[in-house]
Amino acid sequence: MSDRSSAAAPHFPLAAIVWPAQSGEVAGALRAVVLVALGTALMALSAKVSLPLPYVPMTLQTLVVLMIGAAYGWRLGSATMIAYLAEGAMGLPVFAGPVGGLAPLVGPTAGYLLGFVAAAFVTGFLAERGWDRSMTWLFAAMAIGHIVILAMGFAWLAFGIGLGVAKAWQVGIVPFIAASLIKNALGATLMPAARRVARRRQ
Numbered sequence: 001m002s003d004r005s006s007a008a009a010p011h012f013p014l015a016a017i018v019w020p021a022q023s024g025e026v027a028g029a030l031r032a033v034v035l036v037a038l039g040t041a042l043m044a045l046s047a048k049v050s051l052p053l054p055y056v057p058m059t060l061q062t063l064v065v066l067m068i069g070a071a072y073g074w075r076l077g078s079a080t081m082i083a084y085l086a087e088g089a090m091g092l093p094v095f096a097g098p099v100g101g102l103a104p105l106v107g108p109t110a111g112y113l114l115g116f117v118a119a120a121f122v123t124g125f126l127a128e129r130g131w132d133r134s135m136t137w138l139f140a141a142m143a144i145g146h147i148v149i150l151a152m153g154f155a156w157l158a159f160g161i162g163l164g165v166a167k168a169w170q171v172g173i174v175p176f177i178a179a180s181l182i183k184n185a186l187g188a189t190l191m192p193a194a195r196r197v198a199r200r201r202q
């Protein structure tokens, strides 16, 4: 953790390095709107990279959620996920299933969808405290994010739609463990590399 503890100076998430926050209110709002729109578009794309499985599809959403949390920080990261859910609630087909609307927000994957907001918050919070500087610490931050998403997805499957603990574990956790580790490793490799590139171009 020496890499993290050496930082007494303020630590900025990747988005703030690539596109520093503006001082004016309008410029600041425009920056936030553009980043949120970009983030929700990436989420929609990642939802469509989907492998159908019983109850819950395999998708790339968690990779994008956690990278957005790490890149944007907790405020903009969780705001992006709230905007993503709002787009879906308004009927845009941004989720893994073919349709948007309120049904997916109370369907089998609702727990994961809400988990995206919590995970972007947690991963962004940790990234803002320097956990995004090294692969190892970012892997840990993203693993915590993954656990949050899977735990909320599992809880909803087990108790919200009444599958019970054993079935929810079987369809909501087991199929995703290996892929989550791979996505975690990918995100934890890409983000510090992107930070280094962004820093060099400053």
Ligand SMILES: O=C(O)CCCC[C@@H]1SC[C@@H]2NC(=O)N[C@@H]21
Binding pocket: 047, 056, 057, 058, 059, 060, 061, 062, 094, 095, 096, 097, 104, 109, 112, 113, 149, 150, 153, 176, 179
């Ligand atoms: O309906 C949606 O758009 C949400 C789908 C959620 C899929 C979950 S996220 C965690 C786990 N990992 C995956 O690849 N799929 C499930």
